[in-house]
Amino acid sequence: MTAVDPIIQIHNVFKYFGTLQALSNVCLDVHAGEKVVIIGPSGSGKSTLLRAINRLETIDSGRIIVDGKDVHSGEHDINRIRQELGMVFQNFNLFPHKTVLGNITMAPITLKKMPELEAKNLAMSLLEKVGIRDKADVYPAMLSGGQKQRVAIARALAMQPKIMLFDEPTSALDPEMIGEVLDVMTQLAREGMTMVVVTHEMGFAREVADRIVFMDQGQIMEIAPPNELFANPKHPRTQKFLSQIL
């Protein structure tokens, strides 16, 4: 294995829910620092693929290798692998019984044995970064959707992951709050984070993505840089999908 191996390697992955084929022979490589945006109609397997990368979802065959470690083989401590993979969910999934600060510091303190003060300083600098320093001591219930999602991003970043996975991070937000979350993600992308993002925000995809993956019915139909994919989609399904949403 060499230093230039892709940081995520997805080889021939199949996944079934009963008889439903959720992933069908999916292959994808993501290089360190790369931003990959996954688009596709609802039910096409985008979330399943993303969740298979950190083993929130099992797979039936194929291999997923993250930073040199086979995620589904059981040979490696999955909890260690997950520390390298930050994940942001559509519904935020903040811990309601913890303050914003508690949400962010909990994992570094517990899992990395980070001293409390250091974790707090880290959390404050992350809150600064996502633009809600003043909300450190409130409970999530008091935040707007956009603020919640920014806290969720800060919480994932607190583990200093190598890769960030986003599953429709703005889909549950009121329209006026989408921008503030996308701004944070764009900033993160500029800083060189490796990102895999499932989204319907085509403006964001166009601006940030190195490559766009179009999925349909559990399959990757097409992978192309944004200019190419938006201007000149090759697959008829991609054309149809883009014509519906653009």
Add this chain to the structure above:
Amino acid sequence: MSPQRQSPTVKIDIGDGAAIPSKKDRGLFTAWWVAFVGAIVILGSLCLSYPDPYWRILAFLPDGIVVTFQVTLLSILLSLALGLVTGLGRLSQNRVWNLLASTYVEVIRGVPLLVQLFYIYYALGRIEAFSNLPPLAAAVLAMGICYGAYMGEVFRAGIDSIDKGQAEAARSLGFNRRQTMALVILPQAWRTILPPVGNEFIALLKDSSLVSILAVSDLLRRGREFASESFLYFETYTVVALVYLLITLVLSKAVSHMESKLNYYDRS
């Protein structure tokens, strides 16, 4: 405790024990006061107007009240421990643990409490190590084992009520199963669990009167002792019933108070 208690599903059923009043429920709220003030007035005026026998009866009971609380408190602690293990077992992917927990719940739910009490009491007597167990300890074991099954269902429902996204968020951060349960799920489930636990406490306190049959000098047994010497059955059981009523009314108030205190992080 009614043998046909429903297993709680989404919303935990508050079916037994004294009804827990909430401010929204005006009727119940008033009923609580009527019962409470009524019980005090009746008990007070009986004791003042006829100190003999009523005051004598009341003065005879405090030892029993202490024992009743001892049995209740110790049993509830045991049942909480058993309930946690059972509730986790019922949700566990570990087949053996899951089957053991489910069987325990099924068996306990299928046998009347009084029969269980007799059974455990006399079964324990046959086991060498337990044969010298004091009646109080045997009673606590029996009550705890019985209520542990119900508590298991309360725990299971409480844990089940937490959105799956919470566990996923914790796992995705790198927390293992145990950490996720201890740091994320249980602290939240506790709020769903505590009100029914409070209610089980009240139900258990009432059911603890059954242990009077096992040579445990609880409130009811003290009453029986007094009555069988004085032959004042009606007077004695009037006082005993009023004392039980007052205790459960006060406890139900405490439970509803505790419940409202538990919602601190929901206020927005």
